[in-house]
Amino acid sequence: MERTLWYKDAVFYQIWPRSFKDGNGDGIGDLMGVYEKLDYIKTLHVDAIWFSPLYPSPNADYGYDVMDYMDISIEYGGMEAFKKVLDGAHERGIRVVMDLVVNHTSDEHPWFQASRRGEEPYKDYYIWRKGADEKTPPNNWDSLFEGRAWRYDEERGEHYLHLFAVKQPDLNMDNPRVREEVKKIMRFWLDLGVDGFREDVITFISKREGLPDGSKLLPAAKGMSHYSNGPHLHEYLSEFRDIWEQYDCVTIGEAPLVTPRKALEFIGGKRPELDLMISFECMEGDCFMQEYIPHRFSLVKLKLIWERWQKGLRDKGWNFLYLENHDHPRVISRYGSEKYRVESGKALAASYLFQQGTPMIYQGQEIGMTNIRLATIGEYEDIQTKNHYHRYFTREPEAKRMERIWRASRDSARTPMQWDGGEHAGFSAGEPWFVVNPNYTEVNVADQEGDPDSLLNFYREAVRLRKELPVVRYGSFRQYERLNGKLFVYERRSKAQRLLVICSYSEEAVRFRAPRGYDLKKGRLLLHSHGEEIDGSGFTLQPYETRVYLFQDRRPRAEI
Ligand code: GLC
Numbered sequence: 001m002e003r004t005l006w007y008k009d010a011v012f013y014q015i016w017p018r019s020f021k022d023g024n025g026d027g028i029g030d031l032m033g034v035y036e037k038l039d040y041i042k043t044l045h046v047d048a049i050w051f052s053p054l055y056p057s058p059n060a061d062y063g064y065d066v067m068d069y070m071d072i073s074i075e076y077g078g079m080e081a082f083k084k085v086l087d088g089a090h091e092r093g094i095r096v097v098m099d100l101v102v103n104h105t106s107d108e109h110p111w112f113q114a115s116r117r118g119e120e121p122y123k124d125y126y127i128w129r130k131g132a133d134e135k136t137p138p139n140n141w142d143s144l145f146e147g148r149a150w151r152y153d154e155e156r157g158e159h160y161l162h163l164f165a166v167k168q169p170d171l172n173m174d175n176p177r178v179r180e181e182v183k184k185i186m187r188f189w190l191d192l193g194v195d196g197f198r199e200d201v202i203t204f205i206s207k208r209e210g211l212p213d214g215s216k217l218l219p220a221a222k223g224m225s226h227y228s229n230g231p232h233l234h235e236y237l238s239e240f241r242d243i244w245e246q247y248d249c250v251t252i253g254e255a256p257l258v259t260p261r262k263a264l265e266f267i268g269g270k271r272p273e274l275d276l277m278i279s280f281e282c283m284e285g286d287c288f289m290q291e292y293i294p295h296r297f298s299l300v301k302l303k304l305i306w307e308r309w310q311k312g313l314r315d316k317g318w319n320f321l322y323l324e325n326h327d328h329p330r331v332i333s334r335y336g337s338e339k340y341r342v343e344s345g346k347a348l349a350a351s352y353l354f355q356q357g358t359p360m361i362y363q364g365q366e367i368g369m370t371n372i373r374l375a376t377i378g379e380y381e382d383i384q385t386k387n388h389y390h391r392y393f394t395r396e397p398e399a400k401r402m403e404r405i406w407r408a409s410r411d412s413a414r415t416p417m418q419w420d421g422g423e424h425a426g427f428s429a430g431e432p433w434f435v436v437n438p439n440y441t442e443v444n445v446a447d448q449e450g451d452p453d454s455l456l457n458f459y460r461e462a463v464r465l466r467k468e469l470p471v472v473r474y475g476s477f478r479q480y481e482r483l484n485g486k487l488f489v490y491e492r493r494s495k496a497q498r499l500l501v502i503c504s505y506s507e508e509a510v511r512f513r514a515p516r517g518y519d520l521k522k523g524r525l526l527l528h529s530h531g532e533e534i535d536g537s538g539f540t541l542q543p544y545e546t547r548v549y550l551f552q553d554r555r556p557r558a559e560i
Pocket residue numbers: 061064065101164200201254326327
């Protein structure tokens with residue numbers, strides 16, 4: 001099958017299924033609910049859905065602990081419901097991408113059960129080591145979710161590695177049989193008609209031989225340099241490519257710590273090992289490495305990160321653009337302003353939707369959902385959230401510890417989708433599995449549908465425009481006002497068109513002067529959040545105001 005690179009023109013929508021829409025009233029989002037909402041998804045003009053894991057799972061990490069890679073969880077409606085959604089999506093011209101979680105499985109996966117009993121061929125499917133004794137782990141690596149990265153198993157009499165939760169043992173990718181399993185899983189879904197994979201922490205799958213200790217100086221994540229971009233990663237990804245290159249699909253690799261230069265090792269060249277990479281740098285506008293190590297939001301830092309990626313991948317690779325996902329809390333509460341919720345939501349949307357690359361919108365982002373602030377840690381669900389609370393900064397006063405949770409918890413991105421102002425926000429006829437953000441009476445899809453100035457309709461229009469304008473796909477990227485801490489101004493330029501995007505990140509009015517060579521009066525204002533006035537060579541932006549201008553420099557060929 002010929003690979004068409006369709007993803008370059010696509011906009012993705014991410015669904016975290018448990019909180020999207022409950023179709024059968026048991027309080028848990030499911031595929032019946034997704035099916036009901038396919039027409040809604042189509043109205044966003046998106047081309048593809050990425051589903052966070054739908055597989056059977058004990059949900060220690062909500063689906064990222066997989067028990068069976070070739071089935072769909074009964075909670076979500078099983079295989080039948082999935083096929084219905086797949087067909088329904090395809091009928092509407094929407095592709096479907098699955099989450100492929102192969103760095104680890106659930107400890108309840110039959111492979112792990114057999115492995116801990118020492119049964120062939122599963123004995124070496126995981127990473128087992130003796131350690132000096134039961135209490136002494138084989139090395140000093142930290143788990144990213146729960147204490148140390150090793151757990152002693154009574155049955156086997158050895159320790160197993162888990163970079164994430166205790167219930168997420170790492171697969172031994174050095175075992176060729178394990179790699180054959182991965183290929184089998186890929187083929188299974190691609191043959192079923194799925195259009196690609198988002199590959200979970202894929203840059204962690206190859207661990208350094210001998211599993212040496214990590215630097216003792218690190219306060220957390222010890223050992224990461226020995227498994228991030230490990231020694232055989234390229235080899236293994238290239239093996240996987242042998243499978244997926246036979247299909248017209250997309251592969252998107254999740255890659256913590258990746259830089260533009262590093263990314264090109266994977267997505268550049270003639271035979272890339274992945275089509276796209278999810279970098280975390282665009283999440284570092286208000287933190288180091290992770291939301292739990294915060295600093296004040298710096299627009300300049302964020303702008304330089306965006307610029308580095310736009311320029312770094314230009315003509316060599318392709319960007320994956322996003323502002324939120326199920327791991328990163330709501331962006332209005334972080335980079336924007338809850339006080340200017342709609343305005344800052346629009347500024348954020350225009351800031352990334354007109355960059356070069358493939359953008360993704362996370363469920364609820366399009367209506368401007370915000371973070372939750374639950375009173376006690378006991379009300380939170382997410383394993384990473386709880387681990388942080390109980391493991392780090394434990395000497396701080398309670399109020400400060402909770403503040404950390406409020407700004408960083410993944411649960412803020414996982415509250416039920418707010419469909420309307422009715423009971424449980426229209427998410428479920430029953431009691432939802434997790435709290436609904438109390439702002440659902442003001443922030444919901446139904447209210448925004450009919451309002452031409454709503455954030456939802458702004459997203460629709462922005463996505464529609466980006467698909468209509470070739471300059472967004474092909475144009476070069478240039479920033480103005482690079483070091484201005486209040487404005488993000490960027491240009492996309494092709495032979496015939498220039499697009500000028502102007503976004504304020506300030507709660508105060510800010511004066512904007514058009515760059516040299518720009519006569520705003522000659523531009524077409526394609527999208528705007530406030531007024532249209534221009535005075536002289538510029539205008540004064542209201543708080544979080546956004547404008548997108550198009551300048552037609554030459555007539556497009558067809559018109560000549
Ligand atoms: C990825 C997922 C995250 C999950 C982790 C372990 O980072 O996005 O949700 O917890 O991997 O699978």
